[in-house]
Amino acid sequence: MTTAWKFKPALPARRGDRLSGKVALVTGTGAGIGRGIALLFAQQGAHVVGCDIDAASAQATVDAARAQGDAIDSVHPLDLTQPAQVRRLVEHTVQRCGGLDVLVNAAAFGAFQWLEAMDYERDWRRTLTGEADIVFLACQAAWPHLKVRGGSVINFASANAHMALPLSPALAHCAGKGAVLAMSRQLAMEGAPHGIRVNSISPALVVTEATSRPLADIPGFEEQVLSKFMVKRLGQPQDIAWAALFLASDESSWVTASEVNIDAGATAW
């Protein structure tokens, strides 16, 4: 007997006012989860500023917002590993929108390589820069502005901060996301006196530009991933965007230093 009917698909984005009046800076809006969050936040009334190192894909998100009847700002190309560029992005957002309420650190770069094949600079250092430094730099630049009226920071850790997945050469990624998880708790403690909440979301495998290649190229990878899931379907950006919406809104005003596992149950056993 099949049980597939029980696994509902991701809820499509829909219009509402849950972020009405809020200014949200979302990084990595050129793809996957960042794009999904930017489009949902705009539909829910936020003034969204996006950014990405890839100008064409960031522009595609601006166009997708326009097609759904929303306007989002976007700064692209922009390299979030460059401190001066990050500071300019935050200043641009505050000047254009009159403040900052929400920072979503969705952008990341990770190199996947087995230990013995890992090049120190090209793979290991670049991943820690692209996963941990990228969060530090954006938080540091945004912090003085988030302090003005309180705010919400949403960081992305990963199920890989908790578990190793067979067939996935994720060593540097595990280190980077473990760092983000630990940083988020510390930042929550530092932000609390200023009304800044900091939480992290830890997804398991979500179908995005980043994951399409291993899903296509590694034999048995999708089956391996699904074998860990209680809900037997892969994640979609909307699965993550709905959780981000809760954390960005005042509905979560008593939630900080939390990790929200959006992982089909993968890390529970």
Ligand SMILES: NC(=O)c1ccc[n+]([C@@H]2O[C@H](COP(=O)([O-])OP(=O)(O)OC[C@H]3O[C@@H](n4cnc5c(N)ncnc54)[C@H](O)[C@@H]3O)[C@@H](O)[C@H]2O)c1
């Ligand atoms: N997709 C998953 O299965 C999964 C699972 C766990 C955690 N995550 C995390 O969720 C977040 C979003 O993941 P995704 O799958 O949508 O990623 P993705 O690779 O599809 O998109 C990331 C975006 O960030 C941009 N980016 C990368 N480096 C940048 C830089 N230096 N400056 C500016 N932009 C840059 C990329 O161009 C891309 O558009 C990431 O932090 C990722 O590690 C994803």
